[in-house]
Amino acid sequence: xxxxxxxxxxxxxxxxxxxAGCGDDDDDDGGASSSGGSGEQKAGIQKNDKNSSTxxxxxxxxxxxxxxxxxxxxxxxxxxxxDVSKQxxxxxxxxxxxxxxxxxxxxxxxxxxxxxxSFFGYTADKLPTDPDEAxxxxxxxxxxxxxxxxEHTPYTNSNEVAVTQETADKYSLKNISDLKPVAxxxxxxxxxxxxxxxxxxxxxxxxxxxxxxxFVPVAIDLRHEVLSKGQADVSIVFTTDPQIYEEKFVLLEDxxxxxxxxxxxxxxxxxxxxxxxxxxxxxxxxxxxxxxxxVMQELNARVDLDKQSPEDVAGQYLKETGLVG
Amino acid sequence: xxxxxxxxxNDFVDAIGFIFSERDSPAGGTRVGGLGEIWELMWPxxxxxxxxxxxxxxxxxxxxxxxxxRGRGGFLAINASNVGRxxxxxxxxxxxxxxxxxxxxxxxxxxxxxxxxPVLTNTYTGVRQVDRDAVxxxxxxxxxxxxxxxxxxxxxxxxxxxxxxxxxxxNVVATATIAPLAGxxxxxxxxxxxxxxxxxxxxxxxxxxALLAVATEVALGTxxxxxxxxxxxxxxxxxxx
Numbered sequence: 001x002x003x004x005x006x007x008x009x010x011x012x013x014x015x016x017x018x019x020a021g022c023g024d025d026d027d028d029d030g031g032a033s034s035s036g037g038s039g040e041q042k043a044g045i046q047k048n049d050k051n052s053s054t055x056x057x058x059x060x061x062x063x064x065x066x067x068x069x070x071x072x073x074x075x076x077x078x079x080x081x082x083d084v085s086k087q088x089x090x091x092x093x094x095x096x097x098x099x100x101x102x103x104x105x106x107x108x109x110x111x112x113x114x115x116x117x118s119f120f121g122y123t124a125d126k127l128p129t130d131p132d133e134a135x136x137x138x139x140x141x142x143x144x145x146x147x148x149x150x151e152h153t154p155y156t157n158s159n160e161v162a163v164t165q166e167t168a169d170k171y172s173l174k175n176i177s178d179l180k181p182v183a184x185x186x187x188x189x190x191x192x193x194x195x196x197x198x199x200x201x202x203x204x205x206x207x208x209x210x211x212x213x214x215f216v217p218v219a220i221d222l223r224h225e226v227l228s229k230g231q232a233d234v235s236i237v238f239t240t241d242p243q244i245y246e247e248k249f250v251l252l253e254d255x256x257x258x259x260x261x262x263x264x265x266x267x268x269x270x271x272x273x274x275x276x277x278x279x280x281x282x283x284x285x286x287x288x289x290x291x292x293x294x295v296m297q298e299l300n301a302r303v304d305l306d307k308q309s310p311e312d313v314a315g316q317y318l319k320e321t322g323l324v325g
Numbered sequence: 326x327x328x329x330x331x332x333x334x335n336d337f338v339d340a341i342g343f344i345f346s347e348r349d350s351p352a353g354g355t356r357v358g359g360l361g362e363i364w365e366l367m368w369p370x371x372x373x374x375x376x377x378x379x380x381x382x383x384x385x386x387x388x389x390x391x392x393x394x395r396g397r398g399g400f401l402a403i404n405a406s407n408v409g410r411x412x413x414x415x416x417x418x419x420x421x422x423x424x425x426x427x428x429x430x431x432x433x434x435x436x437x438x439x440x441x442x443p444v445l446t447n448t449y450t451g452v453r454q455v456d457r458d459a460v461x462x463x464x465x466x467x468x469x470x471x472x473x474x475x476x477x478x479x480x481x482x483x484x485x486x487x488x489x490x491x492x493x494x495x496n497v498v499a500t501a502t503i504a505p506l507a508g509x510x511x512x513x514x515x516x517x518x519x520x521x522x523x524x525x526x527x528x529x530x531x532x533x534x535a536l537l538a539v540a541t542e543v544a545l546g547t548x549x550x551x552x553x554x555x556x557x558x559x560x561x562x563x564x565x566x
Contacts, residue, residue, distance in 0.1 A: 123353025
């Protein structure tokens with residue numbers, strides 16, 4: 001586990017460099033002074049005192065990743081000079097959307113897949129499998145509600161088919177298709193929802209033609225333990241679950257591109273975006289660039305496994321990526 | 326206010342419709358609703374509840390009778406069993422998972438621990454409340470300990486014992502809705518998976534669970550009246566008039 005955590009820290013460092021790099025690109029005003037390449041602070045989020053008159057309330061749903069994201073956006077916008085408050089425990093997506101449309105919050109992060117499935121009536125088999133297409137579609141739909149969906153994060157938090165290293169070696173599994181000859185011998189565990197979802201068990205049956213020995217529904221937080229304890233042969237997990245690294249699970253490649261993308265996008269009210277001006281989008285963009293699968297997993301790990309607060313972890317992210325000095 | 330009331334009635338009508346007619350899932354890819362599915366979900370629900378309640382009674386009633394008859398150690402046992410009720414069933418399931426995995430056994434165990442305390446407490450209290458004179462005269466007639474338990478204490482304690490069983494039964498039927506979180510698909514499934522079953526499916530399942538709890542309560546009440554000693558019934562009627 002130690003080794004893996006170091007790898008993840010490395011990933012964060014790389015993300016930091018990526019953010020610093022793109023920060024330079026966007027920085028068209030201070031090019032001369034930071035040309036020496038030592039402009040680490042210059043690459044960060046710039047405070048603009050004019051923004052202090054704009055009030056922004058950042059919301060989030062009620063689980064770890066959302067709370068971390070909410071904190072990151074809140075702290076980034078504070079750094080940009082906005083008057084920020086937080087509402088970081090809004091229940092499920094429908095509650096969060098209601099709060100956003102009602103003006104209780106100005107913005108919150110939502111997953112493209114969730115938005116299309118839950119808000120806009122798409123069924124899982126109709127979802128685009130390309131992250132950009134899914135984002136564009138969600139963006140258009142949000143626009144009809146007078147909401148702006150900002151550019152999606154690099155990371156996705158989709159369903160993944162996970163096995164232990166041992167199982168992967170035993171049946172030489174790399175892709176989900178490889179399960180076909182052996183599925184009849186394997187038990188599949190997943191959330192209760194999985195049983196009847198097209199982007200879960202139903203899809204694995206229809207698209208991949210997999211007939212598992214048995215499907216067993218379990219609570220969301222038990223999906224990793226059943227795998228590591230050997231009760232499950234195969235378990236459906238989420239991409240950014242920190243337990244994947246901790247337990248060294250193998251995620252099988254979705255070679256038929258069945259799982260729709262669940263990239264995160266910050267959704268904000270149009271009126272707030274207009275009032276807040278260009279610094280808002282700029283800060284959000286800088287924050288999002290560094291949020292890769294590995295980084296998000298590391299941040300979730302710090303909260304779920306190391307028991308740090310989302311607030312502290314968000315601060316660490318902004319500091320380690322050099323966005324906030 | 327009126328509008329809210331109207332919406333509530335509509336929601337209720339939709340939920341009843343879900344119980345009787347099958348339709349496409351709002352998430353696509355499958356059909357949900359209809360009596361067939363409700364029955365498919367209800368059968369494991371009944372099996373799980375029945376097994377848990379049966380095992381709980383098989384443990385708690387003899388134990389309660391014995392403790393009540395001896396008149397000692399009762400409070401210790403009752404307090405110990407109450408721990409089972411104090412720990413949330415979900416936590417128990419997660420705890421047992423490490424040893425026996427998830428599934429029917431795990432859930433039964435968790436629900437037995439939930440069902441035990443009311444039955445045990447009521448059985449113990451029921452026996453302790455039996456008139457000491459009745460027990461003494463039974464002993465005077467030459468009855469042995471086991472005979473006193475079977476012929477005097479148990480019949481006289483029955484109304485309270487049944488009260489305990491009814492409390493436990495309602496608890497178990499309601500709590501069996503968490504079973505889909507631990508491997509058994511019961512009537513809790515539509516409550517947990519609103520995206521698949523829709524709001525009307527969630528409400529429909531809740532209604533069916535509530536009806537099931539009421540039916541259990543009524544059935545046990547009838548059984549209770551059937552087994553109550555005639556002498557006790559007469560007494561109660563006289564006391565009322």
